[in-house]
Amino acid sequence: MAFTFFFRDLTPLEHAVRFLIVAASGRSRVRIWDAGCAMGQEPYTLGILLAEQMNQFAFRNVTISATDYDEPLLKVLREGVYPRDELQRIPTELFAKYFQPNGKEGHYQVVDAIRERIQAQHHDLLSLQPCGSGFSLVVCKNVLLHFQPDQRCDVIRMFHGAMEPGAIFVTEHTQKMPDEVGHLFEQLVSDSQVFRKREVPA
Numbered sequence: 001m002a003f004t005f006f007f008r009d010l011t012p013l014e015h016a017v018r019f020l021i022v023a024a025s026g027r028s029r030v031r032i033w034d035a036g037c038a039m040g041q042e043p044y045t046l047g048i049l050l051a052e053q054m055n056q057f058a059f060r061n062v063t064i065s066a067t068d069y070d071e072p073l074l075k076v077l078r079e080g081v082y083p084r085d086e087l088q089r090i091p092t093e094l095f096a097k098y099f100q101p102n103g104k105e106g107h108y109q110v111v112d113a114i115r116e117r118i119q120a121q122h123h124d125l126l127s128l129q130p131c132g133s134g135f136s137l138v139v140c141k142n143v144l145l146h147f148q149p150d151q152r153c154d155v156i157r158m159f160h161g162a163m164e165p166g167a168i169f170v171t172e173h174t175q176k177m178p179d180e181v182g183h184l185f186e187q188l189v190s191d192s193q194v195f196r197k198r199e200v201p202a
C-alpha cells in the first residue's frame, strides 16, 4: 500500500508547481500539504521541483506538511536517506544537485535545503480533521482509491475546508472527482487531475 517512487506522476506535479508559483508570488508564507506521503519520495520530489522554479529566498517561505498514518514510513522520510537504486529515475543533474552520499554505502541523503522545508507529521485522513489550514496546495495521490466512496467525498470536503481561496488540489490520474463534491473544484488541465478550489456559499 505504500508503493511510491521519486518523480512519480510528474505531469500533475509540474502543473501544480506552475499554478502555485503564480498564485504564491510575493507571499511571505506558502503552505503545502502532501497527504499520504509514504516514505517521502513525493514531498521531496515536490520540494525539488519548487526549488528549481523558485528563487532561493521565495523557496524558504515554503513549508510542506508531509503526513501519513504509518509512523515507520515517516521515520524514513525524516532521515531522507535512500539507496541509489531507488533514485534512478531522478534526472542526473537534479540527482547531483539535491542528493549527497550518506555514510552508509550506496545510500544518499536529500540535501538540507530541501529537507528543511518538509515537516513530517503523523495524521489519519479518516479522522477528517485537517493537519492545518490555509494550504495553497494539497497533494493526495494514490491514497483516495483505498477509501469507500463516501469516505473519499468526506476527505475531499476536509481538504476543501483546509485550503485558502484559489488553492490547488492534485490527485492521481485515475482518480476522478466524485460528482458529490465536483462543485467544490474547477479542473484546470485536461491531461491531469489538477483542480482549483471554488468558493461555495456555506
Ligand SMILES: C[S@@+](CC[C@H](N)C(=O)[O-])C[C@H]1O[C@@H](n2cnc3c(N)ncnc32)[C@H](O)[C@@H]1O
Residues within 6 Å of the ligand: 001, 002, 003, 004, 005, 008, 035, 036, 037, 038, 039, 042, 067, 068, 069, 070, 073, 123, 124, 125, 126, 140, 141, 142, 143, 146
Ligand atoms: C500508495 S502510497 C502513495 C504515496 C504517494 N502519495 C504517491 O502517490 O506515490 C499510499 C499511502 O497512503 C497512506 N494512507 C492510507 N490510508 C491512510 C489514512 N487513512 N491516512 C493517512 N495516510 C493513509 C499509506 O500509509 C501509504 O503511505
